[in-house]
Structures are given as C-alpha cells and as structure tokens.
Amino acid sequence: MTIVVALLAGCVPTQNTIGGHTDAELRQWAIEASDRCLARTRRQPPNPFTTDGCTLSPDCTWQMCCVTHDMDYWCGGSPADRLAADSTLRSCVAAHGASGRAAQLMYWAVRVGGHPLLPVYWRWGYGWSWPRGYAEPGDGGGARE
Secondary structure, three states, rough: OHHHHHHOOOOOOOOOOOOOOOHHHHHHHHHHHHHHHHHOOOOOOOOOOOOOOOOOOOOOOHHHHHHHHHHHHHHHHHHHHHHHHHHHHHHHHHHOOOOHHHHHHHHHHHHHHOOOOOOOOOOOOOOOOOOOOOOOOOOOOOOOO
C-alpha cells in the first residue's frame, strides 16, 4: 500500500490549480515556462506546464514569485539551477512583502521538500515522469528519460 501511495504521489500534475487567472494568462505562463526551459536546458519536459501558485502555502502578495519558481521546477536542471531558483524565490518573496523569516522558511521548505527524487508533484523537474534525478549541462535536460 505504501508503494502505491508513493507512486501516485509522484504523478505529474495535469492541470493548473491556481485560482483567479484567465486562460490567456495560463497559456502565457506556459509559453514563458517553455521559453525559459529551452534557454536553460535546450529541452522541455513532455508534460505541459502547470502551476498551483505557492504550493502548500498562502500565495499572498508574492504569488507571481511562486509561479516563476514553478516554471523552473517544471523544467528541472542541475543542482546549481535548483539552488538559483530557490534563492530567487526567497529574494522575490521578501521583496514582495514577506518577513525575512517567512522568506527563509519558504526557502528551506523548497530546499528540503523539492528534491527531484521525492515522489511529490511539486518536485524539481515535475514536468518529467518520476523518478528523474538532476540534469547536468549537456545531458539534454535530465538524468533519466
């Protein structure tokens, strides 16, 4: 039973669960995510971009920080790419009104909870089927196909 739950949790999200945005906005974010991914890894995941805003956290005034972070997490990449995405999230959240403690808490939550081998839908590289590790430059976007 535990294995079944783990495998189901590792599924790739198939639809946006963020509220309050038009279909046009969601399509634009998908285009931006694709462009960002192609520029960084020269490939993009086979599954469409989705976002839920600030996963398991209130979106508050920093929701777009989380959407941009989801763009990077959907694509995946190297450990350095992930560190940069998480650091950018922390800075963006702090710049959009969160206390330093709240921004730091979000940073550590994604650092611990977003590892690519965790069977969760918000993991690094969630646009690829799970399990998939980190990608390194030149390996075409991911350690596993």
